[in-house]
Amino acid sequence: MQKSRFHHFFLQQNEFDRFGFDEWVFYPGMLFNDSQKWWAGRDVVRRSPHEGIDFCFYRDSTGLICNLDEKTKIPVLFEGKVVRIHNDFLGKSVYVQHNVHGKQEQSLFTIYGHMTPLSGLAQGDFLQEGDILATVANTRECTKILPHAHITVAWISESFPHEKLNWEAISNPHLATLCNPLEFIDCKFTVEKKKSKRRVFIR
Ligand SMILES: [Zn+2]
16 A cells, blocks of 8 residues: 655645754654653653654754644545544544555554644544644643654454544554554654754744
């Protein structure tokens, strides 16, 4: 299957190209299946391996590491239907079901965590690839966690009721097969071992 043009739409919609976006930067804990909490102290471990990927930092053309904020718009990876929106501990999670079918009567879902959905976005809405579905939730007021976009890609049983979709269900291997989102997104990125001190916190 063709990779999503998520990154292309992301740059276009957020006009990062004007500010110079070089590449995404990931630290330990941000990637799929990572075990650390990247926002906590060193070696603080997650309850379960990371179910997706966290987009938070990027390097601009001057080499500075910048972070996303609550103005950052998040496009949908593929065309599909919004099937569920629920609260998560930092914002809302939006589940989109795609017309892509896998083995054992599963379909492809993409899930966007820690979001502020666009006003009016509702279950049942159809989206085209690249349509904006949300902005990143503002997490700075109540937590020390920087605003970021969590994205999960999963094959989920078509018979599983949408109203029961939640992070616990997604982590159940009998119901869902989690995938590495970077295998579905065409983008330039780097993985760094330690957080750089040379960072700016707004764009
Ligand atoms: Zn995450």
